[in-house]
Amino acid sequence: MNEFRFNIFGALIAVTAAEGAWQAFYLGVDGKRRPADFVVPGDVVESELCEYLADLYHENxxxxxxxxxxxxxxxLSANEGY
Incomplete structure (x- = not known):
């Protein structure tokens, strides 16, 4: 799975590539994840993900x-931790 993990002002966020689009998840300290309440546009390239998330969360x-x-x-393999 092509997954990128970030610490954005204290929030742990994973972004995965899925069929030409991005899917974002909040990561819990217990290893669980839940869908994020925001969308990462498909035209954001990998190298711009951190900057995009920082812009989105700058108020935090x-x-x-x-x-x-x-x-x-x-x-990342499915069993690999963060």
Whole structure:
């Protein structure tokens, strides 16, 4: 699975490639995931995902959670943790 994981101002988010579109999920600390309540447009390229998510969540930035970083990139197996 082509999945990218991010820490966006403290929110753990996974974005997967699915048939020319992106699917976004919130990641829980217990390893569970739920569908995100936002859409990543299909024309956003892989290298722009972190910037797109940071722009989307910029109001959630705090002095304690002031970074938007990519945690992983590329292919992950279904059993691989974050």
């Amino acid at each position: 930035a705090t002095p304690r959670n002031a970074k938007a970083v990519q945690l992983t990139q590329g292919l």
